[in-house]
Amino acid sequence: MRVGLPRALLYHKYHVLWTTFLEECGFTTVVSPPTNRRILERGVALAVDESCLPMKVLLGHIESLSGRCDAVFVPRQEAFERGEHLCVKFMGAYDIVRNTIPDLRLVTYDVNADHGVDERRSMIAMARSLGVPARVARRAYVLAEAAQHAHEVELARLQQSVADSPRSGDVRILVVGHSYNLADELIGAPILGYLRTLGAEVVTSDEVDKALARRTGASMSPTMKWRYNKELLGSVELYRDMVDGIVFVVTFPCGPDSLMAELCARRVTGIPMTTLVLDELAGEAGTRTRLESFVDILRERRRRAHLTVVGA
Amino acid sequence: MSERLVTFPHMGEYWIAFETLVLELGATPLVPPRMTKHTLEVGARHSPEFVCVPFKYNLGNFIEALDAGASVIGQAGGGCRFGYYAEVQEAILRDLGYEFEMVNLTSSWSIGEFIADFKRIAPGVSTLRIARAFAIAYRKAKALEAIDDRVRKNVGFESEHGAHDRIVGRFHRELRAAGAFRDVARLEERTLAELAALPLDKPERPLRVGVVGELYVLMEPFANHSIERRLAEHGVEVHRFVTLTKLIEHGIRHRPHVRALLGEADPWVKYHLGADGTESVAMTWKLMQEGFDGMAHLKPFGCMPEVSAMSVLQRISREHTFPVLFVSYDAQTAETGIRTRIEAFADMLAMRVQGRTSA
Numbered sequence: 004m005r006v007g008l009p010r011a012l013l014y015h016k017y018h019v020l021w022t023t024f025l026e027e028c029g030f031t032t033v034v035s036p037p038t039n040r041r042i043l044e045r046g047v048a049l050a051v052d053e054s055c056l057p058m059k060v061l062l063g064h065i066e067s068l069s070g071r072c073d074a075v076f077v078p079r080q081e082a083f084e085r086g087e088h089l090c091v092k093f094m095g096a097y098d099i100v101r102n103t104i105p106d107l108r109l110v111t112y113d114v115n116a117d118h119g120v121d122e123r124r125s126m127i128a129m130a131r132s133l134g135v136p137a138r139v140a141r142r143a144y145v146l147a148e149a150a151q152h153a154h155e156v157e158l159a160r161l162q163q164s165v166a167d168s169p170r171s172g173d174v175r176i177l178v179v180g181h182s183y184n185l186a187d188e189l190i191g192a193p194i195l196g197y198l199r200t201l202g203a204e205v206v207t208s209d210e211v212d213k214a215l216a217r218r219t220g221a222s223m224s225p226t227m228k229w230r231y232n233k234e235l236l237g238s239v240e241l242y243r244d245m246v247d248g249i250v251f252v253v254t255f256p257c258g259p260d261s262l263m264a265e266l267c268a269r270r271v272t273g274i275p276m277t278t279l280v281l282d283e284l285a286g287e288a289g290t291r292t293r294l295e296s297f298v299d300i301l302r303e304r305r306r307r308a309h310l311t312v313v314g315a
Numbered sequence: 316m317s318e319r320l321v322t323f324p325h326m327g328e329y330w331i332a333f334e335t336l337v338l339e340l341g342a343t344p345l346v347p348p349r350m351t352k353h354t355l356e357v358g359a360r361h362s363p364e365f366v367c368v369p370f371k372y373n374l375g376n377f378i379e380a381l382d383a384g385a386s387v388i389g390q391a392g393g394g395c396r397f398g399y400y401a402e403v404q405e406a407i408l409r410d411l412g413y414e415f416e417m418v419n420l421t422s423s424w425s426i427g428e429f430i431a432d433f434k435r436i437a438p439g440v441s442t443l444r445i446a447r448a449f450a451i452a453y454r455k456a457k458a459l460e461a462i463d464d465r466v467r468k469n470v471g472f473e474s475e476h477g478a479h480d481r482i483v484g485r486f487h488r489e490l491r492a493a494g495a496f497r498d499v500a501r502l503e504e505r506t507l508a509e510l511a512a513l514p515l516d517k518p519e520r521p522l523r524v525g526v527v528g529e530l531y532v533l534m535e536p537f538a539n540h541s542i543e544r545r546l547a548e549h550g551v552e553v554h555r556f557v558t559l560t561k562l563i564e565h566g567i568r569h570r571p572h573v574r575a576l577l578g579e580a581d582p583w584v585k586y587h588l589g590a591d592g593t594e595s596v597a598m599t600w601k602l603m604q605e606g607f608d609g610m611a612h613l614k615p616f617g618c619m620p621e622v623s624a625m626s627v628l629q630r631i632s633r634e635h636t637f638p639v640l641f642v643s644y645d646a647q648t649a650e651t652g653i654r655t656r657i658e659a660f661a662d663m664l665a666m667r668v669q670g671r672t673s674a
Contacts, residue, residue, distance in 0.1 A: 051625045053617055053643060079586050091589035095623030098584045102630045113586060118570065226402045226419065256365040256617035262403050265363040269406045280365075 004133065005031045006110060007072030009064035010038070012057060012096065013080065015186040020151035021076065024126060027143030028135045033072045035064040037188035042067050047283050049103050056190065056254035056282055057183050058092050058099070065100055065107070074108040075100075081115040083122070088228050090259055123148075155213065162210035166245050170204070174301040177242045179208040179235050180252030181260075190281055191252055197291055198250070201298045206246060208238035216241060224266055229259045239267055248275040248301045250294070255282035275300060320345040321436055322385035324373040327534045328463075329559055331491050332456040333389075339448030340437035342387070347380040350537040354379060359646040361407050367615035368645050369531035372538055374404055381408065387416045389436055453560060454496055458503040460558045462486055465510050467555060471547030472517035482509050517552075522664050525602040526555045527595040528613035529621050532644050533557050539613055539644060540653040546611065549661030554607075556598055557591060583627045592620035596627045599639065603631065608664045609638035616645040638664060 006025050008014055014021070014034075022032050035042070038060055046063025054062075068075050079097040082088050092099075097111045110133065112125035123144055130140035176198055178185065185191035185207055198205050208216075216237030220227060223236050239249060251267070253260040264278050277297050279290060321337045322345045323330070330346050337344035348354070350372070358375025377388055388408075390401040401419035408415065418435045433445045440448075462483060470479045486506045493499045524546055532539045533555065543553045565572040573587045579597035587593050599610050612628055614621035625641060632639040640660045642653065 051622050051629065053622050053625075055617075055619070055622075081587070081589075091592070091619045091623065094586060095588045095592065095620070098586060098588060099623050099626045101585070102583065102627045105630070224402060226399055228399065258365075258367060258617060258619065259399075261363040261366050262399055265366070266403055266406055269410055 004074070005033050005072040007033045007035065007065075007068035007075040009061055009068060009075065009077070010035045011061040011064045011187075012183045013078070013093065015182040017151065019154040020147045021078075023150045024130075024143050024147035025076070027146050028130045028133075028140060030133075033068065035067045038064070039189065043189055043283060053256070055092065055257055057181070057187075058096075059283060060183075060187065060190070061096065062100065062103055066104060069104070069107055074110045077109050077111055079111050079113045081113070082117050083114060083230060085116045086228070087116075087230050087233075089230055090257075158210045159212040162206065163212070165204075165206055166242065173202050173204060174247045174298060174305060175204040175206060175245065176298075176301070177206050177208065177238070177246040177249045178252060179239060179249060181231055181235070181254075182209045184252055184254055184281075185209050190254065193287060194250070194252060194279065194290065194294065197294055198298070201295060203298055203301075206242060208235050208242075211238040211241060223270065224263075227263070232259045232263045235260075236263055236267065239271055243271060243274055246274075247305060248277070248297060250297065251276065251278040253278055253280050255280055275304065318343055319387055320385045321387040321389060322347055322377070322380035323389045324376045324391075325350055325535065325537075326531065326559070327536060328459055328487060329456060329534070331459065331487060332452045332559075334491065335455055336448050336452035337389075337436065339451055340433060340440050340445065342437040345380055345383060345385045347376040347385075348383065350376075350535075355646055361411065363403075365617060367618055368538065368648075369529075369535075369615055370400055370404070371646055372531075372535065373400060374407065377404065377408060378411070378413075381413045381415060385415065387418065387436060389418050389420055391420045451496060451499070453563070454499050455490055455493070456558075456560050458490060458499050460560060461503055462506055462510070463558075464555075465507060467543055467547065467553040469510070469513070469515055469517070469552075470544065471550050471552065472515040472521065474514040474516050478513050479510065482506060482513075521552045522550060522609075522661070522668065523552045523554065523602075523607045524609050524611055524664070525598060525607050526553060526611045526613065527557070527598045528591065528611075529615055529618045530557055530562060530591055532613045532615055534559065539642075540648065540650050542611060542613065542642065542653060542657065545654060545657045546661065549658065551608075551661060551664070554602070557594065580627075583631060588620050588623045588627075590618075590620035592624040595621060595624040596631075599628055599631060599637075603635060603637045608668065609640065609660070611640045611642065611660075613642050613644070616643045638667070 008021060025032050042063035043060060045066050046059035046061065049062040049066060050059040065075055077097050077100050080089050080093040097109065101109060110129060112129040113120050114122045114125060126144055127140040130143065131137060178195060180191060185195065186209070195205055195207070211234065213234055217230065217233040218237065219240045220233030220237035223240055227233055227236065251264050253264060268276065277293065279293065319342060321342045323333045325347055334344045334346055354375035355371060357378050358371040358373070362371045362374055390404065401417060405417045418432050420432045430442055430445055434440055466479050466483060473479055486502065489502050490499065493502055526533060526543060536544065543555065546553050573593065576593045576597045577584065577587060579601055580593055583600060584593055584596050595612060602610065612625065628639050631637060640656065
């Protein structure tokens with residue numbers, strides 16, 4: 004059986020866990036291509052108008068898998084830890100897809116720590132329902148979980164080595180955004196790429212030590228309940244002294260992000276920040292101009308700070 | 316030290332219950348000024364640009380109440396991003412230079428924290444008194460809802476224009492003054508009897524429309540441009556199921572409630588969509604089967620749980636040719652647009668019925 008994985012939403016975080024698990028269970032995995040214009044256009048056409056951009060991207064990817072696999076993998080995730088939540092689109096993803104593209108066969112698993120539904124049991128149950136022997140599924144999970152863990156540790160280590168390294172002299176920018184936006188070929192990649200073209204050194208919120216970032220985020224904003232926004236908020240605090248400026252990448256009309264950016268603007272002072280709000284109509288020229296002027300501002304600030312130091 | 320004046324956000328006529336709650340706790344309430352365009356303008360000016368519109372209304376209420384002298388704000392949480400409002404609103408208000416105390420009620424659904432929150436509103440209040448204050452406020456909310464429900468169903472058919480509003484206006488004044496449970500019960504009973512005695516020109520089988528969606532825009536007529544009343548004026552019996560007391564009951568019994576909803580929303584929804592999303596689907600499916608003529612689905616622009624529900628509602632509507640009016644509200648929503656859409660929707664419902672009976 005071929006299982007299709009849409010390259011969208013949490014795929015960018017959990018692709019190691021998911022592909023390892025499915026392949027160890029004996030399935031063939033098929034991953035949709037990086038987001039392209041066609042995928043986005045189809046997603047926009049399929050989705051409810053007011054859906055957020057990442058949801059539109061997801062629907063485009065799912066449709067692109069239709070006919071290329073026997074079932075599409077769309078997990079449903081509510082909470083990984085008690086009292087902590089993911090954005091509601093992860094709760095609704097499975098049912099949204101099911102009702103938007105009714106004839107597609109889906110496979111899913113549910114994670115909801117508040118109701119005692121955990122990842123391990125759910126993933127194993129999913130595999131069992133597809134005829135995988137319990138022993139094989141259990142072993143697949145152990146291997147998948149270990150591979151995912153190793154992947155995350157490696158990401159955080161890479162990032163730390165960047166943060167610890169002496170600056171290359173030019174500006175260093177922290178780009179804060181959800182992994183599904185930053186890693187997306189059409190949403191985040193052009194921004195990260197363009198900043199690098201401008202000569203800036205880029206650090207992203209995505210490769211931070213997640214558990215540490217969540218703890219830090221929670222202490223900055225005690226009632227923040229979205230797991231990934233805690234990570235983003237924490238990354239701001241953890242990196243603020245190591246970078247010259249912060250770029251928030253927000254997709255329209257993300258409520259949690261808009262509240263979080265507001266709180267950051269009010270609580271984190273002394274560092275230049277800018278917010279890019281992206282939707283399916285966003286033109287690249289406008290974004291580029293804003294990034295250019297932001298980088299110019301950071302360079303100018305550094306030059307002046309340097310002059311002050313030399314002058315003293 | 317100046318007096319502690321406790322304020323809260325507006326939502327429909329629930330201010331009567333909130334005011335009672337604060338009074339019975341032994342504190343001094345300050346009812347925020349009635350909602351006007353200014354409330355939304357001032358709220359929107361200081362809010363993040365695309366936060367949902369309830370945030371902006373709440374913030375507007377707080378600013379107007381603080382300007383009027385309030386020193387304590389009670390804000391309530393909810394199932395969605397609403398639960399995070401208080402912290403961000405507090406940061407915004409402090410940056411604006413206001414001095415006040417913010418109490419975030421229902422940040423968790425635990426009785427202990429609930430009591431602790433009430434004690435922050437009224438320091439020194441006994442737990443027994445909290446229980447009584449909550450109970451009488453709750454009873455008043457129930458009375459408001461009972462009257463409201465009756466009006467929604469009948470006001471579109473009154474023979475004498477304004478008759479319902481006259482009775483309801485007096486009911487609100489008397490409910491505000493009512494002190495004992497007994498008085499509230501009697502008042503409710505008497506008002507219902509008065510409403511029942513009003514002459515109606517109501518057909519045997521009137522058009523029936525259910526209103527579902529996000530809780531705040533459902534319950535705040537100022538924010539939804541009195542959509543229920545507009546529908547009623549076109550000869551529609553309007554039904555709504557989300558009320559404040561039901562939200563509280565469902566919050567306390569969250570799990571069984573969600574399980575029941577998922578049963579009702581079957582086969583359309585397998586997992587809970589979050590906040591009121593599953594309920595919107597469950598009620599639409601249920602009312603369609605009960606023979607309702609259509610639904611109105613209301614939400615603030617970008618409200619994710621309701622956007623999720625929409626993908627299901629659109630399918631139900633398509634596959635069963637069942638009319639659903641989708642309305643999104645933001646700070647720019649114009650009254651005229653809403654009126655026109657409702658008129659067209661009501662006409663369409665009437666024509667469908669005619670087509671069915673003449674065929």
